[in-house]
Each structure stands twice: as structure tokens, then as C-alpha cells.
Amino acid sequence: MAIHEKALIEDERLQQHDELVVDGVDVSGHWNTMIAPRTVRDYDDDFESKIQGYAGGEYVHRCWQCGSCTNSCTMYAQNVQFNPRYWIYLTRLGMKEELVKDKDIIWQCVSCNKCTNICPKDVKPEGVMKALSHWMEEEGITEKAPSTIFDEEFADQIYKTGRIEDGKVAQNFFKKTGQPLLQEWLKLFVFRMMKHLPVKHLMRMGFNTVHTPRTKSWGKTGDVLKNYVREQKEAAHG
Amino acid sequence: MQQDTVLVVGGGPAGLAAAANVTSAGFKAVMVEKEDVLGGAPILSGYAKLVPSGEWAKDAIGRMVKRVEDDSSATVHKGAKVEKLEGEAGNFTATLTNGESVQAGAVVLATGFTHFDSINKPEWGFGTYEDVLTTTQMEQMVGSGKIACPSDGRVPERVCILLCVGSRDRQIGREWCSKICCTVSANLAMEIKELSPETDVFIYYMDIRTYGLYEDKFYWKSQEEFKTKFVKARIAEVTASGDGRLLVKGEDTLVKRPIVIPFDIVVHAIGMDPNADNPEISQVFGVGLEKHGFIEKAEQYTNTCGTTRKGIYSCGAAYGPETIDDSITQGAAAGGRAVADLHALVSKAG
Numbered sequence: 001m002a003i004h005e006k007a008l009i010e011d012e013r014l015q016q017h018d019e020l021v022v023d024g025v026d027v028s029g030h031w032n033t034m035i036a037p038r039t040v041r042d043y044d045d046d047f048e049s050k051i052q053g054y055a056g057g058e059y060v061h062r063c064w065q066c067g068s069c070t071n072s073c074t075m076y077a078q079n080v081q082f083n084p085r086y087w088i089y090l091t092r093l094g095m096k097e098e099l100v101k102d103k104d105i106i107w108q109c110v111s112c113n114k115c116t117n118i119c120p121k122d123v124k125p126e127g128v129m130k131a132l133s134h135w136m137e138e139e140g141i142t143e144k145a146p147s148t149i150f151d152e153e154f155a156d157q158i159y160k161t162g163r164i165e166d167g168k169v170a171q172n173f174f175k176k177t178g179q180p181l182l183q184e185w186l187k188l189f190v191f192r193m194m195k196h197l198p199v200k201h202l203m204r205m206g207f208n209t210v211h212t213p214r215t216k217s218w219g220k221t222g223d224v225l226k227n228y229v230r231e232q233k234e235a236a237h238g
Numbered sequence: 239m240q241q242d243t244v245l246v247v248g249g250g251p252a253g254l255a256a257a258a259n260v261t262s263a264g265f266k267a268v269m270v271e272k273e274d275v276l277g278g279a280p281i282l283s284g285y286a287k288l289v290p291s292g293e294w295a296k297d298a299i300g301r302m303v304k305r306v307e308d309d310s311s312a313t314v315h316k317g318a319k320v321e322k323l324e325g326e327a328g329n330f331t332a333t334l335t336n337g338e339s340v341q342a343g344a345v346v347l348a349t350g351f352t353h354f355d356s357i358n359k360p361e362w363g364f365g366t367y368e369d370v371l372t373t374t375q376m377e378q379m380v381g382s383g384k385i386a387c388p389s390d391g392r393v394p395e396r397v398c399i400l401l402c403v404g405s406r407d408r409q410i411g412r413e414w415c416s417k418i419c420c421t422v423s424a425n426l427a428m429e430i431k432e433l434s435p436e437t438d439v440f441i442y443y444m445d446i447r448t449y450g451l452y453e454d455k456f457y458w459k460s461q462e463e464f465k466t467k468f469v470k471a472r473i474a475e476v477t478a479s480g481d482g483r484l485l486v487k488g489e490d491t492l493v494k495r496p497i498v499i500p501f502d503i504v505v506h507a508i509g510m511d512p513n514a515d516n517p518e519i520s521q522v523f524g525v526g527l528e529k530h531g532f533i534e535k536a537e538q539y540t541n542t543c544g545t546t547r548k549g550i551y552s553c554g555a556a557y558g559p560e561t562i563d564d565s566i567t568q569g570a571a572a573g574g575r576a577v578a579d580l581h582a583l584v585s586k587a588g
Contacts, residue, residue, distance in 0.1 A: 086493070090493070
């Protein structure tokens with residue numbers, strides 16, 4: 001019989017031969033559909049210490065699965081698939097395949113650190129999210145983040161010359177991330193800088209040293225002011 | 239005169255504490271122990287390091303035994319039971335199985351508990367596979383100083399401890415938490431790791447009840463410093479893998495997945511049953527048992543250490559699952575209470 005609720009089963013666990021004949025009986029298509037079991041057959045004992053080797057992952061072994069991190073999580077409120085508690089558990093037992101299934105959301109952590117703040121065992125879940133993202137990048141499970149590419153370019157220049165050239169860093173970063181060198185924001189930046197250069201202001205300063213201008217419609221205001229101050233002084237000192 | 243004597247039944251931590259308190263108040267203690275040695279479960283079952291002191295059981299409990307054995311006001315009958323008890327508070331006569339008779343004004347029942355027999359949970363492999371052990375057997379292994387699989391002597395790569403074996407299980411009529419197994423197991427995990435650093439220890443739990451000050455000293459420490467892994471799964475079955483290892487089957491409730499994980503040693507964290515002799519004790523001493531089969535308490539707030547019969551007191555694991563430390567405290571309290579009540583009787587008569 002066909003499986004009606006295929007949405008509940010991960011694609012890779014559905015096994016079906018389009019054409020299959022067994023003992024002369026045609027069982028092609030859904031007649032031979034099998035579902036691979038979900039049983040966890042072993043733990044990877046070394047995975048936890050691997051993640052602990054990444055900055056932020058050091059305290060993952062402290063977790064006792066209370067769920068405070070997930071409960072407080074900004075991203076969980078947006079997407080219930082975003083579950084730090086679950087990923088920490090998978091990390092501890094070394095269930096890598098399960099982690100990889102969530103590769104497209106683990107990096108979405110916004111580092112609000114509400115989890116760090118609330119965690120009763122000081123696991124620093126936000127750090128674990130970072131560590132997991134970095135592990136995935138390094139293993140090639142996810143693409144390198146632009147920030148990683150930037151950091152690499154930055155460090156490379158230091159290694160080569162002992163200093164960095166801002167322009168060169170930006171240029172190489174754009175190149176490596178496949179972005180145009182003439183970025184829209186860069187054009188706008190230069191245009192505005194030109195527009196507001198203080199050329200006109202300098203000219204006016206020079207002119208004003210020769211010809212002293214008066215505030216518009218100043219008229220007798222100066223005399224009135226002078227008079228007022230004199231009266232105030234007389235009133236105060238007799 | 240019987241009114242200056244307290245009969246202490248049971249020579250474990252609670253009984254030893256009761257006897258010591260009785261004699262230090264200037265009264266006489268008569269101890270009756272059914273086994274041939276004093277010390278109770280920690281000595282008879284060969285416990286390793288005790289929770290929470292970390293002292294070896296033979297040293298710590300050994301001191302308690304020596305204190306009573308060296309005490310000129312204490313008489314000890316080993317290898318004997320009380321067969322018959324006649325009389326009333328202030329005036330009991332006990333007949334022992336060794337033929338002796340004891341006159342006492344009060345009785346303290348420090349009759350303890352019986353370890354759960356894992357045979358009663360056959361699906362978890364005890365008695366079927368050599369490498370399935372109980373916590374007491376594992377304690378003995380720790381005491382021997384070497385962690386190895388009983389089947390072939392290899393060093394285990396992985397050991398798992400199954401919690402709540404014989405506790406919190408209506409199927410086998412154990413509707414109580416044995417209170418100490420979580421902490422004992424966390425302690426055991428640390429001892430295994432200490433002796434065999436290449437062995438990884440997993441603890442399968444439903445809840446972790448390392449209550450009070452045991453929380454950080456045992457649960458947290460074993461997890462944070464000794465890398466014990468706590469997995470939330472009630473195990474369904476332990477089977478053989480075919481390559482000399484054991485397969486532990488269950489459901490990991492936190493990932494909603496079935497698990498079948500290979501292990502080298504499986505340890506049952508066995509619970510505390512009422513003393514198997516409790517029906518007999520109840521008959522001989524005329525005291526009631528509560529619904530689980532432990533000794534029934536009297537009204538608890540003004541008659542501490544009491545039973546349903548006046549002049550008969552109890553303490554420690556006879557009342558229900560109890561720690562060694564609290565058994566000792568309760569034993570001391572029961573001894574003190576017995577002496578105080580006798581003192582009141584004498585004053586009233588005098």
C-alpha cells in the first residue's frame with residue numbers, strides 16, 4: 001500500500017525501486033516501498049571534544065538538557081526548527097548526520113546571548129552555535145561565511161607584509177566573494193564626500209577677512225542691546 | 239535490670255550508631271546481628287568509596303564497628319536473630335536463636351534493607367550475560383582496583399549504568415525512589431573513569447535525583463570533570479551483539495529516536511527493597527509495616543524514631559530507602575530516644 005504521509009518521513013529513508021520483480025511477481029513502484037529505520041546504532045565519542053576545540057564550544061559537555069536555551073531563544077520564536085538544546089545533545093553524543101540536516105539554520109543564531117544569560121550550567125550555548133557553524137564551514141558542509149573570507153584576507157596581508165592596506169583588503173574581499181569592485185554604496189560615499197568638501201567655506205573665510213559682513217536686517221538691534229545691558233547694570237549696581 | 243539496657247537489632251551503620259549513643263548515655267546496649275560480621279550492607283556487599291565523604295567503606299564503617307566492639311557497655315551477638323519478644327515497654331525479654339535471652343527496656347530495629355535482585359528484571363540481561371553487573375558488584379570491582387569485563391578480562395571501551403533498576407517501577411511493585419542510586423551511580427562513574435581513563439561512562443536515566451548537596455559534588459562533577467554522559471532513555475532490553483559486546487536498546491526521549499548502542503559492561507543501579515525478613519520482623523516484634531513493606535513509622539512529629547509499638551524504635555533504611563549518613567543520624571537519634579524514654583520511665587517509677 002502506498003504511504004500517504006510521506007511528509008513525515010525524511011526523503012533519504014524512503015526506499016523504492018521503480019521496477020522490481022520478485023519471484024515472477026511485479027512489485028514495481030509503491031508495492032516495494034520500504035522505510036529505513038531511524039534507530040541510532042552508535043555514538044561518536046570523539047565528536048564532543050572536537051567541537052570543544054572550537055572557540056565557544058568549550059563548555060558543551062556541561063549541558064543537562066533543561067531546555068532553557070531553546071526556551072529563551074530569539075530564533076526559536078521565529079522558527080521552531082531552531083533548537084539549540086537539541087543540537088547540543090546531538091553534539092554531546094556525536095550524532096553528526098542529524099546536525100548536518102540542520103546546516104541551513106544553525107548559522108542563523110543572532111548572538112543575542114539570552115541563552116548564555118539564562119543557562120543554569122554555564123554552557124554558553126551561543127558559543128556552541130558559533131563552534132558548530134565554524135565546524136561546518138571547515139568541513140565544507142556549509143560555504144565559507146563572508147566574514148571568514150574577510151578575516152582570512154586580513155590575516156594573509158599581515159602574514160605577508162606585517163601591515164594591512166584598507167583598500168587592498170576591501171578589494172580582495174570583494175574579488176573573493178564575487179562582488180563588483182564598484183559597489184553602489186561606495187559610489188554614493190565618494191559622491192557625498194565630494195559634495196560636502198569644505199571648498200566654498202574656505203573661500204568665504206578669505207573674503208570675510210577683507211570685507212566684514214553684517215547679519216541680515218540687523219538695523220538698530222545693536223544699539224537696543226547695548227542700551228538694555230547698560231540699564232541692567234545700573235539697576236544692579238545703582 | 240532491664241531498664242538500663244537497649245536491644246539493638248542489626249549491626250549496620252544505623253545500629254552501630256544507635257548502640258554507641260545508648261552506651262555514651264550511660265546505658266547498656268545489646269546488639270544482635272544475623273550475619274557473622276558487623277558493618278551491615280557497606281561491609282557485607284563490599285562497597286567502595288562512600289558518598290559523600292569519599293572514604294573507603296571498610297575504613298569508615300570499620301571505625302564504627304570498632305567503637306562498638308571495644309565498648310565495655312555493649313554486648314554483641316553475631317550470627318543470631320531475635321526469635322521471640324515478650325513483655326512491654328520498659329520490660330522486654332528477647333529470646334535469641336543462639337539460645338540466649340536478653341532483658342531490655344527498649345528495642346531499636348536497625349534492620350535495614352535488601353538490595354533489589356536484578357533477576358526480577360530479566361529483560362536487562364542480569365544473570366544472562368556475564369558483563370551485566372549490579373552497582374554492588376561494580377563497587378567490588380572498583381575496590382579490587384581494576385576495571386575489566388568479567389567475560390574475558392578486556393578493558394571496557396564503554397560502560398553504561400542503567401538507573402532505576404528495581405525502583406519507580408509499578409510492573410514489579412516497586413513504587414518508590416531508592417533515593418541513593420543516582421548519586422551512587424554518578425560517584426561510581428567517576429571511580430570507573432579514575433581507574434580506567436580510556437573507558438567512557440554513560441548513565442541512562444529517567445530523572446536525575448542527586449538531591450541536596452550531592453548535586454554539584456556528584457552529578458555536576460561527574461559530568462563536567464569526568465565526562466560522564468547522561469542520556470535520557472529508559473532501556474527496554476539488553477541483548478548480545480554477536481561480537482562479544484552487549485546491545486542496549488531503548489528510546490532516547492530527547493531526540494525521539496530508538497537507540498541500539500553497543501556497550502562492554504552494563505551496570506544495574508539496583509534499588510533498595512524492604513528487608514526480605516520484614517514479614518518475620520513484623521511478626522516477632524509486633525510492629526506494623528507501611529504499604530511498601532518497610533517498617534511503619536509512629537506519629538512522626540512528636541514520636542520520632544517510633545514504630546506502631548511502644549518501646550520499639552526504628553531508624554535508617556528499615557523505614558525506607560536511606561543514605562548511610564542519614565541512617566547513622568537516625569540510628570543515633572533512635573538510641574537517644576530509647577534512652578530518654580527509659581530515663582522518663584525510671585524517674586516516674588522512682
